Amino acid sequence: MRTAGGATAAVAASAGATGTAAAQEEQPDWPSGVTGGNLGEYMDARGESEVTVEVGAGDSGLAFNPTQLWVDTGTTITFEWTGSGGAHNxxxxxxxxxxxxxxxVDEEGYTYEYEVAEEDAGITHYHCVPHDAVGMHAGIAVGEDVPTVETGGGSNGWPENIAHVGIPIHAHWVGIAAMLGIAVTFVFTFYMLKYGESAHTGHGGNQ
Known part of the structure; x- marks a missing residue:
């Protein structure tokens, strides 16, 4: 019981720690036009000198991937057309x-490059003009000085203090429950041995 309980507590503690880490993750505070965009994938590409955004991503080809992108100044963003979903810009x-x-453009492999400059610092909301109404929107956050929000908080249901997980069960209650289970087993076995046979067993053909 102690070993199993310890293992369970260790797993729970690990999950609780993961939940806390997720609660502390920060993302740019995207405007609603960006968060309402199709696909919704987020990428933190800070530290990368180059990054590619698919134009015409998703099953219907009506999304940018990643939809939400955080980069440093000086990063070169290459928008690459997939050829799906019609003509995009x-x-x-x-x-x-x-x-x-x-x-x-609807040509697969077509590219448009944009080198992020210092004056681009902040959050930019962009879209595909022909598919504006169907949610082909996305955003770019540039630099460290952007408004942020914490994400992932409370999504897994684990409290930060592992002591608050579940209901504590004292050892004597576990012992009582085990003894009660054994007693019920004995009673059930005795009943089956004494009364479990058919009422007609052993009476031969007289019935």
Whole structure:
């Protein structure tokens, strides 16, 4: 009982620690136009000099992937067309980065590069003009000085203090429950041995 309980507590503690770490993760505070975009994948690419965003991602080809991207200044973002979902383009809705890939294109492998500059610091919301109404929106966060929010808090149901997990059961209650189970087993066995046979067993053909 002690070994099993210890193992369970260790697993619970690990899960609780994971939950705490998730609660402390920070992401940019994306505007609603970005969070409402199709696909919804997030990438923290800070520290990377180059990153690629798929244009025409997802099952229907009507999304950017990643949809939410956090980068440093100086990063080169390459928007690469998948060829799915029709003709797309990349145009800023609001924010500091001036994204504009031009006319919509449906050619697979077509690319548009944007090098992030210091004046792009902040959060930029962009979209595909032909598919604005169907949710083809995304966002780029640039630099460290952006508003952030904590994400993942409470999503797994584990409290930060592992002592609050479950209901404590004292050892004597466990012993009483075990003894009661043994007693019930004996009573059931005795009953089956004494009364378990059919009422007609042993009476031969007289019935």
């Amino acid at each position: 990349v145009v800023t809705v609001e924010g500091e980065a001036e994204l504009d890939s031009g006319d919509p």
